[in-house]
Amino acid sequence: MIKSKKVEIIVESVKVNKIVYQLEEIGVPGFTIVGNISGKGSTGVLDHARKAKVFEHTYLFIVCDEEHAQAIVEYMRGVLKYFSGSCFVSDVLLLRSEKA
Amino acid sequence: MIKSKKVEIIVESVKVNKIVYQLEEIGVPGFTIVGNISGKGSTGVLDHARKAKVFEHTYLFIVCDEEHAQAIVEYMRGVLKYFSGSCFVSDVLLLRSEKA
């Protein structure tokens, strides 16, 4: 088991492509995207208007080492200045699996 | 980054509206709802009967400070006495983002 960070991000769906692109630039080992969420935050309730794509949010998480987590957080700090969403980090132990 | 709590709740979908209402009463800064889950717990497998709404569960989580977390947990302690579901808390570091 490797000490790792789990970075969780909730962000406007229209921006997800750009963020994913940036995550790959940062060089994260992987990520998982959970679609179809709703919620509420500082900008109000979000499932009011699912037909209007602009209000959709996406939830994704990345398990990675400390440095990558730092980089993602720095990046998201910039993004969340301008866009709706949330980002938080926790400690996890990642199972190191070698392929047989 | 602010030391925060992530409170995760799984609860019967028919009760979610009331719970969300109560979360707002408690004054949480936000929450995220992930629909379309299945699972198993003490009351048995849950996706057996998706047509019967009563068996549906919903997964939601709240990132907030210690006090709010405490309040949610106290509230959920009461709820889970009577209703099916699960609730657990972990530590996260929340990115403090100021809007530009």
Added chain:
Amino acid sequence: MIKSKKVEIIVESVKVNKIVYQLEEIGVPGFTIVGNISGKGSTGVLDHARKAKVFEHTYLFIVCDEEHAQAIVEYMRGVLKYFSGSCFVSDVLLLRSEKA
């Protein structure tokens, strides 16, 4: 609140039945399955071909005590040697709820 572990698993959907069966053998108290995810890992982007079931992954998590978590991790260590996916563990405090 009981000190517990949250074990999170992402794994190929075609294998989920077997894994759930094994989780029950291990004797976990419950689990939650979140369907409909996409993502990227060492084997590449996963939502490319949703029509081809083989590429679908499923996200599930289990909240349980240390020993069960250990057992799940040992089990998943074997599984991930051969199959695509990811597994990680974190600390949570589980709300102990007695039914009224």
Added chain:
Amino acid sequence: MDLKIILDNILSPPILFFFLGAFSVAVKSNLEIPHALAQFFTLYLLMDIGFKGGHELSTSQLTPTILSTLGACMIMACLVPIYAYFTLRTKFSVENSAAIAATYGSVSAVTFVSAVSFLTTIKQPFGGHMVAAMALMESPAIIIGVIIYQFFSAKELQKIKVDEAELALSGGKMEHNHTAINWNHLLSDAFFNGSVLLLLGSLIIGYVTGKPGWKSFESFDALFKGILAFYLLDNGIIAARQIRSLQGNVIFLLCFGTLMPLFNAIVGILICKYILGTSIGDALLFTILCASASYIAVPAAMRLAIPKANPALTVPVALGITFPFNVIFGIPLYYFIITSLWK
């Protein structure tokens, strides 16, 4: 002759697709209907049957028979839960008895739609007001179920627990009065329930737009049997799973799930024959409304209003036993009895 009708019904595509669904569960097939589709089929069937009924109504006159039929529906919706409750109470707790009883007072839209499909196939006419009757029968049983529950749980001093559940949900603060049931919410949930609203709304729209409206809807309506078949395929899967998860007193539930609808049907037939004097088609629909049990709306409402009732008891009986019984044997059987009596 009885057997021939039953056989014909069993050999109709929708029923056969129901069996196919059940069979797929038996052989552990991975056949699966996406949830969104099942919802679509429900919405379609409600919309279509409502529109059709409204169109039908717009071409007919409001007769005293129609009004008394609607009244009789309301009465049955209130009566059935009461005697169902006392039957159930011999084996189950107050909560569970009240919750199960309520489902039998309400109706199953797809059972009704199957009966409509049956009548259409054999070209037996029926009145559009029966759709209104179905809408009227959806909700009263919820209210009756809760009243029964309150009345008898007060007696047995268990009411406190319910209060506690409701209290817990509302975070300890109880609204003004101290009863556990929020009647305001319950009534608005019952009467503005999505399916009641869509059904009544479509009925009114069908009525208001009359013939030109219907013409623009006709080719949409032509999909009716195909979509019903699809829906029953899904219901076969679900019902088979439900029957497997039957728990508690299984033999009692099996008997209750078949004899209760049969009894309700006979009561319904007698009312149609000796009190209302309806046509054969309307009689079958009235009968099936009495005989069917709600497995979606009422269990969900009961979960909110009587939290201590166990839905894992309610749904399997209504969906796993009574639904197939009515759709496979009930409809042709009731029809046989009706035609025999009406002769």
Added chain:
Amino acid sequence: MDLKIILDNILSPPILFFFLGAFSVAVKSNLEIPHALAQFFTLYLLMDIGFKGGHELSTSQLTPTILSTLGACMIMACLVPIYAYFTLRTKFSVENSAAIAATYGSVSAVTFVSAVSFLTTIKQPFGGHMVAAMALMESPAIIIGVIIYQFFSAKELQKIKVDEAELALSGGKMEHNHTAINWNHLLSDAFFNGSVLLLLGSLIIGYVTGKPGWKSFESFDALFKGILAFYLLDNGIIAARQIRSLQGNVIFLLCFGTLMPLFNAIVGILICKYILGTSIGDALLFTILCASASYIAVPAAMRLAIPKANPALTVPVALGITFPFNVIFGIPLYYFIITSLWK
């Protein structure tokens, strides 16, 4: 007579289902259309209207009027956002004004489809090229909106902030030039947008496969009105929610959301009458293209191109006010004006 047309329109099934949806929100019903279905209805309507238009085109000739109509569409798509911008600027910031203005330059496919349905009901013919016109009008307003924004925000020295937002998203590294707008992405997003592509693609397929293609599509097309009704039921739900979340200067937005389409419609009618000389059917469709506002594609594009604009302002006006106004009153009203003028 005016009133009669409006009433007839209101009493058509799709509009009544729109009201049913809105009513269900008002009474807090749990009526819900699954998202996947709403997407299906959109795809179906685009495919059907495109195919129908292409088939229509394949049977007609390319006349100068058609070409000038298409040209006029492009001009209106560029003109409308400009005068809309100046109107809005009296109350809103540059960003919000530009974003809202852009939605009015573009079109709402379902408003167009409702007008087609209206014409079909009253058997008024129209040309297949109007579908091409709709496709042409979807995207230019996005470009114009961004140009307006760049021009005026530069003036007001707020441009820097935008750069920062875009810069943040791209992780601090800015691509070669220093403007915030990635024109490459914007243009390809605008012109290869899913709905534009499906519409134009279906148009071409309908054109290429001609009569035999159409014959194989006809029974699919027969569902048109039913699916439109379903779609408007959903839109009623959504629009009612949107109107409740109106914020900012509500009265101004209410006026803007009804007077702007009215004004655009009048401009459109005058162009049709005195410049293009189109038929009555084409005139109504041209008018509705001018009058309608995009509430899906343009707000999403604006979110990417003008991040500082608040979508919670844009969408409620276009979807909660202008859409119902056009669909309920606009279509029959514009039609009344047109028939009066064309006589």
Added chain:
Amino acid sequence: MDLKIILDNILSPPILFFFLGAFSVAVKSNLEIPHALAQFFTLYLLMDIGFKGGHELSTSQLTPTILSTLGACMIMACLVPIYAYFTLRTKFSVENSAAIAATYGSVSAVTFVSAVSFLTTIKQPFGGHMVAAMALMESPAIIIGVIIYQFFSAKELQKIKVDEAELALSGGKMEHNHTAINWNHLLSDAFFNGSVLLLLGSLIIGYVTGKPGWKSFESFDALFKGILAFYLLDNGIIAARQIRSLQGNVIFLLCFGTLMPLFNAIVGILICKYILGTSIGDALLFTILCASASYIAVPAAMRLAIPKANPALTVPVALGITFPFNVIFGIPLYYFIITSLWK
């Protein structure tokens, strides 16, 4: 003349929608068909083709040719994977070769449905038993693929690894025997696979309910071409993405993905002509069953049975190359050869 048929096929709406889907991927459009819908289209097509075949069967007689055709299908389903395996083995590992080979022994329902649509358009009759033939051909190749794999991996002493994978999944405890393959599960998965079940079930229902059943289904069936077009739009999107993710020996895979179906088709045509003596319509369907490759059921089954095979190799060939090849060129080409030979 050959070219004319191919062109006519390419210019049919379903194929053009396939191209539209592929084009949308090429231009990076955000056009997207919700997953639930794609599943619905699959279910609809299986149900419809099954029902239609069953109805057809109910009106015809069981001839020796029919029986020998069904037998020939089974034989081809077993034979194709064997020679495909040896071809593939020149470039790929045992596991990958066996997995890819198995997909070619099985069939693609939508390719079959496209051929049916082709025959319907040109009014060439065919027998309902061909639907049964398709159902029969779905699963045997899975079994053959696994047998091939077991046989050759034992030889190459790699079998141990497989055991380990299966062992890992079952938590270290291996069931009684020590082979990695759980034949019980495999067989029941193969034969009670959702699509096989729905197809065969609908076939039987169509057969049993005969003409009256069909009449109630007809307007549902009328949507066939529209839904096929929709489905191919989606498949165009998916296939284009698959072809982009081709990996490994791309040129070999491109050749294999086009020459293998061509070869299988020729074998199929010769069997029809010189052994079975079928009609032209049946010959085309038999040929397309031989030529098509499964891209859903078989890869999923192989993932379970041969975990070491890489699905990122299997699916792109079957879905990205062979599917479009068959649907665009194959069907008209095979038809051309057949009509030439049958003259």
